[in-house]
Amino acid sequence: MSQQNPTAEAVAEPDRPPGRGDGATRARRPALLSGAVGRNLGLVLALAALCVVGVVTAGDRFASFDNVMTILRLAAVVGVLSIGMTFVITAGGIDLSVGSVMGLATVWASTLATQTMAEDYHWSIVVLTALAVGTAAGLVNGVLIAYGNVVAFMATLAMMVAARGLAEIISGRQTQIVKVDGFLDAFRGDLLGIPVLVWMFFVVAVLGWILLNRTTFGRRTIAVGGNPEASRLAGIKVRRHLMYLYGLAGLTAGIAAVMMLARTTAGSSTHGQLYELDAIAAVVVGGTLLAGGRGTIVGTVLGVLIFMTLTNVFTQNNMSISAQAVTKGVIIVVAVLLQQRFARRSST
Amino acid sequence: MATTKASATPLLQMRGIVKTFPGARALDGVDLVVRAGEVHCLLGQNGAGKSTLIKVLAGAHQPDEGEILVDGEPVTIAHPVAALEHGIATMYQELDVVDGLSVAENVFLGHEVTNAGFTRRREIARRTRALLERLGHGEIPPHREVGRLSAAGKQIVSMARALSRDARVIVMDEPSAVLDSGEVENLFRVVRQLTASGVAIVYISHRLDEIRQIGDRITVLKDGATVATDLAVGDTPTPALIELMTGRAVESTFPARPGVADDAPVLLSVRDLALAGVFSDVSFEVRAGEIVGLAGLVGAGRSEILETVYGARRATSGSVQVEGRRIAPGSVPAAVRAGLGLCPEERKSQGLVLDEPVYRNVTLPSFARFARAGMLDEAAERAAADEQEVALDVRPAGTGRAARTLSGGNQQKVLLGRWLVQGCRVLLLDEPTRGVDVGARAEIYALVRRLADAGDAVVVVSSEIEEVLGLADRVLVVSDGRVVHQGPADQIDEHGVLDLVMEGSVA
Numbered sequence: 001m002s003q004q005n006p007t008a009e010a011v012a013e014p015d016r017p018p019g020r021g022d023g024a025t026r027a028r029r030p031a032l033l034s035g036a037v038g039r040n041l042g043l044v045l046a047l048a049a050l051c052v053v054g055v056v057t058a059g060d061r062f063a064s065f066d067n068v069m070t071i072l073r074l075a076a077v078v079g080v081l082s083i084g085m086t087f088v089i090t091a092g093g094i095d096l097s098v099g100s101v102m103g104l105a106t107v108w109a110s111t112l113a114t115q116t117m118a119e120d121y122h123w124s125i126v127v128l129t130a131l132a133v134g135t136a137a138g139l140v141n142g143v144l145i146a147y148g149n150v151v152a153f154m155a156t157l158a159m160m161v162a163a164r165g166l167a168e169i170i171s172g173r174q175t176q177i178v179k180v181d182g183f184l185d186a187f188r189g190d191l192l193g194i195p196v197l198v199w200m201f202f203v204v205a206v207l208g209w210i211l212l213n214r215t216t217f218g219r220r221t222i223a224v225g226g227n228p229e230a231s232r233l234a235g236i237k238v239r240r241h242l243m244y245l246y247g248l249a250g251l252t253a254g255i256a257a258v259m260m261l262a263r264t265t266a267g268s269s270t271h272g273q274l275y276e277l278d279a280i281a282a283v284v285v286g287g288t289l290l291a292g293g294r295g296t297i298v299g300t301v302l303g304v305l306i307f308m309t310l311t312n313v314f315t316q317n318n319m320s321i322s323a324q325a326v327t328k329g330v331i332i333v334v335a336v337l338l339q340q341r342f343a344r345r346s347s348t
Numbered sequence: 349m350a351t352t353k354a355s356a357t358p359l360l361q362m363r364g365i366v367k368t369f370p371g372a373r374a375l376d377g378v379d380l381v382v383r384a385g386e387v388h389c390l391l392g393q394n395g396a397g398k399s400t401l402i403k404v405l406a407g408a409h410q411p412d413e414g415e416i417l418v419d420g421e422p423v424t425i426a427h428p429v430a431a432l433e434h435g436i437a438t439m440y441q442e443l444d445v446v447d448g449l450s451v452a453e454n455v456f457l458g459h460e461v462t463n464a465g466f467t468r469r470r471e472i473a474r475r476t477r478a479l480l481e482r483l484g485h486g487e488i489p490p491h492r493e494v495g496r497l498s499a500a501g502k503q504i505v506s507m508a509r510a511l512s513r514d515a516r517v518i519v520m521d522e523p524s525a526v527l528d529s530g531e532v533e534n535l536f537r538v539v540r541q542l543t544a545s546g547v548a549i550v551y552i553s554h555r556l557d558e559i560r561q562i563g564d565r566i567t568v569l570k571d572g573a574t575v576a577t578d579l580a581v582g583d584t585p586t587p588a589l590i591e592l593m594t595g596r597a598v599e600s601t602f603p604a605r606p607g608v609a610d611d612a613p614v615l616l617s618v619r620d621l622a623l624a625g626v627f628s629d630v631s632f633e634v635r636a637g638e639i640v641g642l643a644g645l646v647g648a649g650r651s652e653i654l655e656t657v658y659g660a661r662r663a664t665s666g667s668v669q670v671e672g673r674r675i676a677p678g679s680v681p682a683a684v685r686a687g688l689g690l691c692p693e694e695r696k697s698q699g700l701v702l703d704e705p706v707y708r709n710v711t712l713p714s715f716a717r718f719a720r721a722g723m724l725d726e727a728a729e730r731a732a733a734d735e736q737e738v739a740l741d742v743r744p745a746g747t748g749r750a751a752r753t754l755s756g757g758n759q760q761k762v763l764l765g766r767w768l769v770q771g772c773r774v775l776l777l778d779e780p781t782r783g784v785d786v787g788a789r790a791e792i793y794a795l796v797r798r799l800a801d802a803g804d805a806v807v808v809v810s811s812e813i814e815e816v817l818g819l820a821d822r823v824l825v826v827s828d829g830r831v832v833h834q835g836p837a838d839q840i841d842e843h844g845v846l847d848l849v850m851e852g853s854v855a
Contacts, residue, residue, distance in 0.1 A: 214723055214724055215719070215722045215723055215724060216715060216716045216719045216722050216724060217722060219708070219715050219724060222701075222704065223701050223704070223708075223712060226701035226702070226703055226704055227697070227700065227701045227702070229697060229698050230692075230697075230698055230699050230700055230701055230712070231701070231712065232660070232680060233658075233660060233680060233690055233692055233698055233699070234680075234684070234712040234713040234766070235680050235681045235683070235684030235685075235713045236681075236712070236713075237681055293701065293703055293704070294703065
């Protein structure tokens with residue numbers, strides 16, 4: 001961390017009389033203001049402002065239930081990828097391959113062979129194939145990074161290129177239509193009036209939140225991201241944990257592939273292009289530190305929703321994709337600048 | 349005219365400096381008077397405001413009140429370059445040299461000698477050589493990459509940089525912390541040369557013996573204010589200084605040694621341990637209740653021995669046994685399971701997750717124990733950490749605060765508490781009092797002794813021979829990767845250790 005911390009010495013006052021209760025409350029107050037709640041509040045306000053813009057410019061077309069569900073359904077795929085990405089980035093890593101791996105998983109799970117097997121036995125074979133392909137690719141990343149000492153950026157860049165290529169080879173660059181009815185029935189419908197895809201995003205986000213904030217796995221992730229050497233010397237198996245983390249990112253790519261197959265009813269080697277960048281942007285805008293050591297699932301979800309709502313508002317107003325891209329860029333920069341200011345304030 | 353003025357007016361004066369940060373008054377009326385050609389020592393515990401004061405001098409912070417005078421003229425130091433323009437250079441504890449650049453490039457970093465945008469490499473090499481010679485280190489080649497120099501060499505580069513800016517006041521923040529005793533001697537020689545040529549040094553150190561050797565006058569800070577200034581080093585006894593710094597009298601620093609029973613069980617047994625190219629044939633035992641110290645120069649292999657025993661480095665050969673059970677080589681998790689715990693040399697980079705709360709730092713090796721089926725029980729975790737916080741008297745209290753906000757001594761206590769929660773039997777302490785102030789040192793010594801008395805085995809590595817001899821029951825002297833002496837700590841003195849070290853390095 002390169003942020004200056006001018007008062008670290010001043011705050012530590014070994015000479016002051018103990019005053020235990022006093023010290024404890026003083027420690028907690030700034031945590032509330034500049035902590036998770038405060039940061040997420042900013043994101044909620046930004047999202048609310050976007051919605052206001054949407055209502056003002058597009059009226060009922062924006063504010064309808066169907067449109068909200070459209071936003072959520074589109075957010076779901078990138079959202080699931082972003083949950084996995086949150087873990088990797090919290091641990092101080094990066095995964096550029098999730099978009100490609102997702103594309104590869106859609107192709108592999110929709111080949112003639114897979115579909116025939118699914119018709120013969122059970123539609124869940126499509127799901128299991130996608131999850132297995134995603135997880136396997138993630139574990140390859142993990143082994144290279146953790147045990148091969150390849151820099152995460154390069155290992156996952158290589159996977160990004162290679163997985164896309166493999167998807168093209170397998171599919172022969174053809175779109176593979178999914179005809180397994182059981183699969184389509186299971187994932188394309190609604191549950192309690194809300195699309196199954198949105199439920200899946202919700203469940204993955206909740207599980208991700210629990211995993212990051214309430215389990216030993218999450219604690220290890222934060223510790224490894226905050227100080228890998230201290231974690232190692234405390235007896236944490238840092239390498240193994242890193243491998244699991246990239247495996248987890250791969251698993252979310254597999255889940256995203258299932259959702260993508262359901263949404264588009266087709267597997268394609270072009271699925272998920274640039275999704276990794278959308279995921280990274282959502283994670284960082286959400287407040288997870290790119291340097292590692294701090295991660296927030298709620299922030300990531302809000303980040304994903306902000307970007308998707310933005311896209312929707314632009315589309316509703318028939319504005320160009322290019323203008324969207326410029327706005328996205330500006331949002332990323334503003335968010336990162338604001339974060340730095342918060343970080344500086346909370347460290348004093 | 350400047351010379352007549354300099355003799356009458358102090359080179360640098362600071363009067364009534366106040367600096368407030370949100371929620372903390374870091375400086376609360378600091379006075380400092382530095383004369384040309386003196387070594388002015390700045391003393392104070394961690395948190396007394398020394399770092400903030402240095403940053404004000406370096407232009408990194410703006411004071412809220414008070415004035416700074418250079419040659420009797422009031423000046424404002426608005427930014428770091430302004431400090432250099434007024435002749436004030438700062439050497440930070442973490443030396444700010446760029447490892448990838450050459451010595452000459454580092455010296456002229458930020459004020460490169462250029463010709464139409466092209467650097468004049470030969471010219472800066474020539475000037476660098478002249479500066480290095482002035483510092484008595486003409487043997488450092490200006491084109492050498494700084495990353496290949498030792499810590500002492502980097503310090504010389506940092507000093508040459510200050511001189512290249514025509515610095516008249518050089519602030520040195522714990523310059524000896526990264527040096528061994530031979531290198532410290534050399535540093536002192538350079539400091540004396542600088543002061544002889546009229547440069548003033550503001551010298552910050554926790555080691556009072558150094559201040560006795562090199563200092564002229566002393567200013568003591570406490571709680572952000574000057575409590576004593578203009579003390580002549582020769583006339584001020586150490587207890588008086590400690591009392592000024594801590595506000596209380598500190599009696600004997602080292603706790604009494606109760607002695608180790610002959611039938612005390614051997615907890616740690618190291619046999620023929622070797623790490624290729626670093627050390628070999630290291631064998632020793634530590635009994636329950638015993639503190640064993642490893643003494644030797646920096647680079648002799650002391651830290652490496654500790655880290656290899658702990659499994660953080662994989663031994664080339666030899667074995668480590670804890671309570672008679674051999675532990676797998678090169679595996680920290682195995683060592684921790686067997687009951688070993690390491691408090692590493694670099695607390696901040698190797699020990700703590702600085703932005704995480706104290707309680708999570710305390711439970712870093714043991715948090716899995718507070719979990720059922722992978723789900724953490726943070727309440728139990730905090731309770732365990734709170735218990736250690738009280739037992740070890742970590743201040744300020746509150747295990748929810750970030751570890752970053754604690755002083756060095758209290759961070760060390762957090763690391764000790766970590767292994768107490770884990771329930772380890774053999775504690776390995778690497779430089780346990782580095783960057784820890786005088787008052788807190790005595791507390792840490794007492795704590796370590798209390799742990800030994802409670803039946804733990806302790807191994808201590810320290811660059812300060814006095815500390816090893818004062819704290820340990822038994823001493824191993826390490827030189828050039830070999831143990832050259834083992835024996836009771838009270839049967840050898842500092843000279844004896846140094847003799848052994850010198851012999852060892854000659855042989």
